[in-house]
Amino acid sequence: MGRGRDDAEGDRMSGQEERPATRLVTAGRRKAWTQGIVNPPVWRASTVLFDSVADLRAASAAPDDNLYYGRRGTPTQWALADALTTLEPGGAGTMLYPSGVAAVAGAMLSVLSPGDELLMVDSAYEPTRAFCRTVLKPMGITTRFYDPLIGAGIAELIGPNTRALFLESPGSLTFEVQDVPALCAAAKARGLVTLLDNTWATPLLFPAIAHGVDLSILACTKYVVGHSDTMLGSVTANAACFPRLRQVAQSLGQYVSPDDAFLALRGLRTMGVRLRQHEAGGLAVASWLAEQPEVAAVLHPALPGCPGHDLWRRDFAGASGLFAFVLDGGSDAARTALIDGLRHFGIGFSWGGYESLALPIDPTPIRSATRWTAAGPAVRLHIGLEDPADLIDDLAEGLARFRKAR
Numbered sequence: 001m002g003r004g005r006d007d008a009e010g011d012r013m014s015g016q017e018e019r020p021a022t023r024l025v026t027a028g029r030r031k032a033w034t035q036g037i038v039n040p041p042v043w044r045a046s047t048v049l050f051d052s053v054a055d056l057r058a059a060s061a062a063p064d065d066n067l068y069y070g071r072r073g074t075p076t077q078w079a080l081a082d083a084l085t086t087l088e089p090g091g092a093g094t095m096l097y098p099s100g101v102a103a104v105a106g107a108m109l110s111v112l113s114p115g116d117e118l119l120m121v122d123s124a125y126e127p128t129r130a131f132c133r134t135v136l137k138p139m140g141i142t143t144r145f146y147d148p149l150i151g152a153g154i155a156e157l158i159g160p161n162t163r164a165l166f167l168e169s170p171g172s173l174t175f176e177v178q179d180v181p182a183l184c185a186a187a188k189a190r191g192l193v194t195l196l197d198n199t200w201a202t203p204l205l206f207p208a209i210a211h212g213v214d215l216s217i218l219a220c221t222k223y224v225v226g227h228s229d230t231m232l233g234s235v236t237a238n239a240a241c242f243p244r245l246r247q248v249a250q251s252l253g254q255y256v257s258p259d260d261a262f263l264a265l266r267g268l269r270t271m272g273v274r275l276r277q278h279e280a281g282g283l284a285v286a287s288w289l290a291e292q293p294e295v296a297a298v299l300h301p302a303l304p305g306c307p308g309h310d311l312w313r314r315d316f317a318g319a320s321g322l323f324a325f326v327l328d329g330g331s332d333a334a335r336t337a338l339i340d341g342l343r344h345f346g347i348g349f350s351w352g353g354y355e356s357l358a359l360p361i362d363p364t365p366i367r368s369a370t371r372w373t374a375a376g377p378a379v380r381l382h383i384g385l386e387d388p389a390d391l392i393d394d395l396a397e398g399l400a401r402f403r404k405a406r
């Protein structure tokens with residue numbers, strides 16, 4: 001059983017030319033891997049048995065193209081990786097990781113070496129910053145943080161040792177939309193590699209490699225899995241960056257279980273319809289919040305008040321269900337009164353599942369290159385697949401509790 005070019009049914013390059021909704025249905029479903037079953041089965045393996053020493057040697061000569069050893073995956077993981085590549089026009093291959101953070105780390109380690117400098121967006125996911133501090137810095141790799149809205153001005157920050165530019169758009173917690181094409185063009189002109197954490201949009205709403213990015217990172221834990229029950233990450237790379245990405249992932253022993261890959265593939269098939277519902281619900285709730293007197297600002301890329309909103313309109317095919325709002329004054333206790341009594345919003349980390357979540361956020365101590373100033377405490381919401389009218393009723397009661405506790 002092979003995963004190489006001979007299995008023409010799933011030919012990737014032609015797959016990337018179909019429209020995204022069709023790709024979500026067909027991607028990764030090679031007959032050689034499924035034997036005709038609709039969903040690629042869960043293939044669990046460590047040892048793979050060969051018929052002879054000659055067969056073992058032949059497999060060792062091409063370990064990425066055939067069943068070889070469990071750590072290199074089975075058709076279940078191959079199908080997920082192949083599907084994610086098919087969804088990313090310009091992608092040459094995808095590596096899977098046991099979490100989104102592991103994917104961020106694997107991507108960075110594949111492009112950086114001691115002595116290099118990394119340019120990191122100031123609105124990055126906090127554990128991404130932590131990786132720079134706790135792993136890259138002791139390795140002799142320095143990190144310089146930049147304003148998410150810097151655009152082509154990034155050129156002035158590129159020095160002789162700068163090797164890579166990391167983007168996240170929209171940013172975690174604060175949702176600044178970056179000028180990805182301008183940043184990537186400036187980086188490319190100076191020979192830098194570009195990496196983007198594309199978890200908020202997924203390739204359906206923002207095809208990252210087509211916009212100039214070299215390595216596109218997803219916390220599949222969020223919208224790909226979509227059901228809040230599995231941790232997984234992926235990095236899809238263009239042809240120039242994929243061989244080194246794969247080499248480093250294999251050397252680090254990165255591996256995901258076939259059960260988790262199966263759940264991610266199952267989630268992927270409905271990601272398009274789920275995202276449309278998350279977008280509609282999110283816009284309904286965000287627009288309502290924008291009109292409430294207790295709300296000072298709504299940070300939703302599709303609303304005009306969000307930094308980079310025009311770039312979102314120019315570059316994105318839609319919005320997902322995650323955004324934040326800032327209260328007009330009020331204490332932490334008043335914000336807590338708002339959140340604690342919510343009936344339809346869970347209180348917890350992560351997002352991207354079918355259920356709604358509310359989280360108190362304070363971006364101030366996380367920033368270093370820019371300053372986060374706001375009129376009051378802030379709340380991040382993930383809008384799930386519930387009826388938005390119920391969510392709005394719930395938030396209206398929450399704002400009443402906030403007024404009382406203020």
Ligand SMILES: *Cc1c(COP(=O)(O)O)cnc(C)c1O
Nearest residue numbers: 099100101125197199219221232
């Ligand atoms: C959640 C998240 C991650 C990390 O994903 P995990 O699977 O939780 O490790 C990375 N980037 C962004 C933007 C995220 O929201």
